[in-house]
Amino acid sequence: MKDVFGYKGKKCVITGAASGMGKATTEMLVELGAEVYALDFKEVTTPGIKQYINVNLAERESIDEAFRELPEKFDSFFGVAGVSGLREGFEFTFIVNFVANKYITEKYLSNRVNNGGSISYVASVAAINWKNHLHEYKEIVNAKTWDEMLQLVKATGEMSGHLGYITSKRALVYHTKTIVPSFATNNIRVNSVSPGLVANTGLTSEFYEYSGGKEKSENKVHGAVNYSGEPQDVASALIFLNSDMARYISGVDLCVDYGGYAMISVGLKEDVHNSSLIKS
Template sequence: MDLLDVFGLRGKNVLVTGAGSGMGKAAARLLTELGANVYATVRRKPVDFAVTKQIPCDLGSQAGVDTMLAQTPDELDAIYICHGISNTQGNRNAMQVQLTNFYSFKYITEQLLPRIADNGSVTFISSDGGKAWRENIAACREIIGCKTWESASAWYEAHPDKTAGGYVFAKQCQHVYVMDMCQNEAFISRKIRINAIAPGMTKTGLTDDFNASICGDAEKGQAILEKLFLAPWNGRWASAEEMGYPMAAVGSHLFSYMSGQILYIDYGTASTWEMDELTKS
C-alpha cells in the first residue's frame, strides 16, 4: 500500500493559514510532502519551501480575510486554520485577539464551506487553554451566533469581561464551535468533518510573546508557565512538528470517521486536570 494513498491528499487542494511559522508551517511542509497542492497564507515572512501558492495577508480583519479568500481556489479538499496571535501585556489588544483567534476561524470556515469537497475536512489549531469551555458555553454560543464581522465586533465591545479573557476565551469558542458544528446540516449533509487539535506547551515563533503576556516579562512568564504546566510531570516543551504533523493527519483520510473532536496533544496535562477535577474532595 502506498502511504500517500492512505493520507488521501495527493493532488488535492488544501489551504493552510498561518503557514509562515510554527505549527502551521510544520503542517504545510508535511502536506506538501504528502503530495497536496498547498495554498499557504503568510504574514511576516514567506515559507522557505515549495508550495502551490503563497498568499500574504493579515487575518485579523475582515478585509484581510476577504483578500485571502479571493486568492483561494474554487475547490478545496481540506482547510487547516492555524494562524493566531498572543495576548499583549494588559490585554491591550483584547478585541484583536478575539477577532483573530476565533471569529476569523468561523468566518473563514463558513465562507469556504461551499468550496470544500464532499467528505472533506476542516481542522483548527486550538489550545489546551480552552479546556474550561463549559464555564463559558453560553457566551461562546452567543458569539458563534453572530452572522457578520460587524455584529461580532459589537458583541465583543458589549462584553468586555469576555474580551478581557483574551486568548483563553477565543480558544473556548473554538472548542464549542467544533462540537456544535460537527453534525450541523451544513457539514453533515456533505460529510465534511471538523476537528481541532489542542496543543500543550509548544516552542514556536510566538513563544516569547505568549510568555510576556503572562506578566510583561518573557523570561519570568516562561518560568511561571513551566512551573504550572511542565514541572508537575518533569516535562519538556513540544516542537512545532509534534503539533503540525498530527494536525495534518487529522485533516487527512487517515481520520475519515472522526469529527467534532478536540484532540489534546499535551502529554496528558488535560487528562490530569480532568481527573483532578472529578476526584477532588
C-alpha cells in the same frame, strides 16, 4: 508505500503558515505531495508550496481578497493562525482567533471544501473549561455576521488580551462542535487540536514572559513529562485529523499536551487556565 494519508495531489489551504505550527504543518503537507496554498501576514518561504497569499485576519476585506486568489474548490483547510493576546488587546485577539475563523468557515468553507474534505482548527488547552463558560461567548458564536460579532466583542468592555485568548479559544472549540452536522451533509469532517505548551513558535516567548520566565511557565503547564512539545508534534496531529486515516473522526478536540488535560481531569494537576470574563 501506499498513500495512507491521502494528501497526494489534494488542494490544502492553511493559515499561519509562516512560522511555528503552521510552518511545520505546511512542510509536512508539501512532503506528502499536497498542493499547498499558504496564507499568512508574513511571507511564507517554504519550498514547494503552490502559492503564498498575504492576509490580515483582523480585517474582513483582507480575508475576502485572499479567498478570491484561492482555487474555487479545495480539499482541506487548516486554521492554524492565532495571537497570544499578551501583546494585543482583547478585541484584536478575539477577532483573529475566533471571528476570522467563524467568518471563513461560514462564508467560504461551507461551499468551497470538496465533498469528503476536512477542516481542522488550532485551539488551546486554555480552552478545556469551555463548557463551564459557555454563557460568556455563546452569543458571539451564534451571531450571524462579522459586524454583529464585532459589536458583541466590543460590548465585553475593557478586558485583557490574555483573557481574549482564553475566551476566543473556548469559543473556537464550541463552534467547531456545533458545525459538525451541517458539514456532515457533504461528508466534510471538522475537528480541532488543543496544544499545551509548545516551544519554538512565534508565541512561545510571549507565554514565557507572561508567566515570569521559562521555568515558571513550564512548571505551570507541563503534562506528564517535563518538557515542551515542538511545532512538529502539533502539526502531526493536524495532519492526521485532516487525513484519510481519520475519515470517521469529526467533532473532536484533540489535546496535544502529553497528558496535561488528563492530569487536570483527575485532580493530579491544577488548571491554570480557569479564567472568566465575569468576575465575582
